Amino acid sequence: MDTSTICRRAFLLFAMVTAVAVPALAQQKTTLDAVKARGTLIAGVKTDYPPFGSIDEAGKTVGFDIDIVEYIANRLGVKLDLRPVTSANRIPMLMNETVDLIAASTTITQEREEVVDFSVPYVVIGGKFLVRADDKITGYSSLAGKTVAYTQGTPWGEKLKAEQPAAKHLVFQDKPQAVLALLQGKADAYTDDAAPLALFAKQHPGKLTVVGEASRPLPMGIAVRPNDSKWRDAINFALIAMWDDGTWRKLYQKHFGNDPEPGFIIYNWKL
């Protein structure tokens, strides 16, 4: 056999393999089938972010996000396996298939949608400021020249830069350090989602208070790997069912301690 024959045969073999393999790759198995076959839903949740996900005194992972994925698992008839994730590692954990979905208080943004796919919004949360009770800060307008703390991996830094360019930034990895910096006067305000800030204010009565509006309410979604519409549908339909049977409202009141935003609704996609 001369070289050209070998080349030609190799090419033919390559073409045949590709012809068989490419359609097989195109109809990849959906995560829905994988979860059902496994009998377990592996969900990435936060464990340091009450009321979305935290560890209670008994060492159990609890929270709004946890109850949501539990509902989804029950509806699919599978067991639930919770894996702790952080803002920084949640997307890699999803993409490398460590988890089937992430319900980790993830705000839906167009940039993120380029990498993952989101469910319909399952809750909306606005941003606020935590300040010392004796300070007169009311919002972005009173933060010129002040130091504002926030945690990395959140959209608050970009928002602050846009709304109040004269503010100084102080960035931490975790929320407790931001609160401590505020208490010590290293920062004049701490901007974050309203829900955890309300908890921190409750922990330091008379010292810290929640003010202003750092952002309009932003939608949060459950993130799944892209191009897996069967799996995303299963999650969306579970969220719809949850809204329709009243579970969603009960869970919201249980975890957030107040009534949900009146304007928020999960549409049921029915005529």
Place this chain on the structure above:
Amino acid sequence: MKYEFDWSVLYTHRQLLLDGLLATIEVAGIAIVLSSLIGTAVGTLRHFSPQPIKSLFIAYTEFFRNVPPIVQFFFWYFAVGLGSFDGAILGLSAFQSAYIAEVVRSGIGAIPRTQIEAARASGLSNTQMIRYVILPQATIRVVPALSIEFINVIKNSSIAMTIGVMELTFQTQEIEARTFRGFEAATAVTVLYVMLAFIVVIGMRYCERTLRIDVRGG
């Protein structure tokens, strides 16, 4: 793994990477100088001091060596009340100086007794002996071990991001948070840290070679 790499995010966020790299070099560079000075002083004094002063230096070494660096960073920043940058420099310097003190002490301990006896016999004072006989010989012995400590300073400088210093690891997380491109960002930071460590290794090798010229083996 279904993951498509998109390396362009590193180019679009190059300013973040550059800022982070410069901050890391600044923090680590100052901490390397400071921890070397403190470490050499503590190591030498510990070797030559009589009791009970000696126990003071032992306490310093054991304390700063055995408390996790992140706790020390929080201590300087939240308890003492230093700024982010100063807290990071002091935290790093105190932590690493304890290790360097031990390296220096072992270097001094490795000098043959005869050298000290010869120095005494020549009528050198203690200070002169340390300066002209002990330290030059100890330095050459500890250079390889010191380069490991210096690399540790560079790596541990990433802890500075917990108290708000926007160094290299921080900026990598920032790129990841903005673009969700964690693998690309992690690869970039790995390459940059390896490069920094490599520069230290080359520099120390050069030091070692220069020092060896006027010292006989032994």
